[in-house]
Amino acid sequence: MLTSAVTPAERRVRLRAALAGTDLLRFPGAFNPLSAKLIQRKGFEGVYVSGAVLSADLGLPDIGLTTATEVAARTAAVVAQTDLPVVVDADTGFGEPLNLARTVQTLEHAGVAGLHVEDQVNPKRCGHLEGKSVVDEATAVQRISAAVRARHDPNLLVIARTDIRGVEGFDAALRRSQALVDAGADALFPEAMSDLDEFARVVAAVDVPVLANMTEFGRSDLFTHEQLRDVGVRIVIHPVSLLRLAMGAADRALDALAAQGTLAGEVPRMQTRAELYDLLDYEAYGDFDAGVWTFSLEGNRPG
Structure with a gap:
């Protein structure tokens, strides 16, 4: 009643333990706290909070117009209404490394179990659209290093997202993925992979869990959970699906x-x-x- 009795620290431990297993963790996107309660009731392993959904809920396009404060407030409200681990989209971190560090701590205090930081240039674009740009490798690595150093709870999952596949091709995505993992990322989010083979090659190239984004109307086909599991993907998000349906x-x-x-x-x-x-x-x-x-x-x- 009122809020969940499961502490953020406990949720982070549970998420880490689940990722140490072999099954696929399914994180539908909640478009409000009530939908997070429904996701839990239906037996999913986690809840995702999408930056695109939060922007749309405010009547804004997903081009970096939301603030860290807005993201943290909505995420805290979602966390309060579910016992599940919540992973949130932290976009590019809302600024330079010190700003990103504050964003990480703010979201950690909001109760998230994990967050992802991407390597796009501000203002960012949806990862499945044309016209986006990525930062150089040194800047991308600096972002992940800052996020890892900023967290107070070592169990907070820092996920590195790279959008370089749609800009410079798959080989560049492999190189960027390895650099981000070397920088300390706990998991990897390679955006806009073209097929299952590309997911499999990323999984083989890194020693951390890989996340797949199954968003409708994007560059990737909508692979089934079984297909993703078979190529070694460990987390799948369906970020905007419930909002689109509603x-x-x-x-x-x-x-x-x-x-x-x-x-x-x-x-x-x-x-x-x-x-x-x-x-x-x-x-x-x-x-x-x-x-x-x-x-x-x-x-x-x-x-």
């Missing part, structure tokens, strides 16, 4: 409302009041309130 449903419902003057036809596809209250654990709040609402006016002066 906005698609809202778009269709508003069309129906405008055309028909009622949403009666959409009711069978809605989450019911009972389902919402069950997900919110509404009953527990009533029980708690009843247990503390015990004051008495007996003995007080009248009037």
Whole structure:
């Protein structure tokens, strides 16, 4: 009730332990705290907070317009409503190495189990779009080194994301991946791989867990969890999927409302009041309130 009783430190330990195994960890993207509760209920291993989703939720494109404060606030709200480890998109770190270090500590205090920092030039672009640029290797390495040094909890997972595949090709992505791991990254996020073979080659080239981004309408095919597991990928994120589904449903419902003057036809596809209250654990709040609402006016002066 109210917030999760599982501490951030415990979640980080659990994530590290899970990554020491062999199974694929599935992290759907939460577009709000309530959807994080649903992700947990459905049996997934973790929750992802996407920078693109947070930007879209603010009505902004994903081009580096959000602030570290906004990301931390939304992430803390998500962390509070799930027992699962939460991994957050820290973009380019919101500044130079000292700014990045503060971002890492701010997100660590928000309760995340992991975060990823990328090697794009500011202002950043979606990793599956044209027009993006990456920093040189020295700057990319400096970012990861700063993130690793800044964390207080050594179990906080620092994930290095590289977007160089879409700029300079796959061989450059392999070289950049190895340099980022050498800089201390705990896991690797190679963005916009073209096929499963490229994922397999990255997995073979580094000795840390590899993350795959299965975003719709991007450069990569939507590989199944089984396919990713078979080539050695350890974490998969579906960053914008739930937001896209929710906005698609809202778009269709508003069309129906405008055309028909009622949403009666959409009711069978809605989450019911009972389902919402069950997900919110509404009953527990009533029980708690009843247990503390015990004051008495007996003995007080009248009037």
